[in-house]
Amino acid sequence: MRHQSRYSPYAKKMALEALVEIFPNREALSIMRALTEDLEPIRNFEENDLQLEAAVKRVLLGEPVQYITGKAHFYGKAFKVNPNVLIPRPETEELVFEALKFIPSNVDFRLWDIGTGSGCISLIIGEQKPHSYILASDISKLALEVASENALVLKVKNVHFLQHDFLRESPSEGMRFDMLISNPPYVCVSEKTRMSDSTLLHEPSTALFPKGEDPLSFYRRLCEISSLVLNHNGVVMAEINEYRAEETAQIFRPFFQSVVIKKDLQGKCRVLIATGLRGEI
Secondary structure (H helix, E strand, O other), X not given: OOOHHHOOHHHHHHHHHHHHOOOOHHHHHHHHHHHHHHOOOOOOHHHHHHHHHHHHHHXXXXXXXXXXXXXXXXXXXXXXXXXXXXXXOHHHHHHHHHHHHHOOOOOOEEEXXXXXXXXXXXXXXXXXXXXXXXXXXXXXXXXXXXXXXXXXXXXXXXEEEEEOOOOOOOOOOOOOEEEEEEOOOOOOHHHHXXXXXXXXXXXXXXXXXXXXXXXXXXXXXXXXXXXXXXXXXXXXXXXXXXXXXXXXXXXHOOOEEEEEEEEOOOOOEEEEEEEEEXXXX
């Protein structure tokens, strides 16, 4: 639903002019659209105009527009976001798209979303595959609060949330899944120079950067846990670092019969799919 009429023409003109001084025209228009459509309305033109002016100032200072509006759009849905969760990105939509191909309809299917953040992966899959059982875990209690709110808004009832330290805690005895899926921290510290200040200063570092010296530690753990919880013919799917695609694939190849790397729409290696678990790791 569009809300441009909440703002006076003068306020919109001034806001856009301020944005185009800093951003390319297309990006400025995109930011403007997000602000005018996603900011919660107040009461009248005057107050809404002041709200828009304040929001533009925050954008110009480098704050992500999604944190200003409190909304991020993912797979056609609006998700609540705040600085406790990573902002969902288009490349993660491709992870979800690939995952949905493996999940049958109207059949019991068990999935574990590890590091769920805003819950965007789990909730889209849960909505489209209502017969599935989905466990969505995260180390952050505050992230799980956001994900739980999104589940209520989207009315998805087959996603269950759990606070869990995947790198340090073992899964509960008897846990079995047909799919493990994750968008883990995978950005190397050396890649910070390629990142915007908006991301570095505002988004949660724990969701971006792996802990310790090994940038692929999460994938090694994912491979290890697979042998404990993955059902026969199960699949592991993960978003990966485009610069370490082959290195990541090599972690899984000794233990899975098939390891495939899918490229995103930009031609970057983005999704790892591992199937055919060979045995104990």
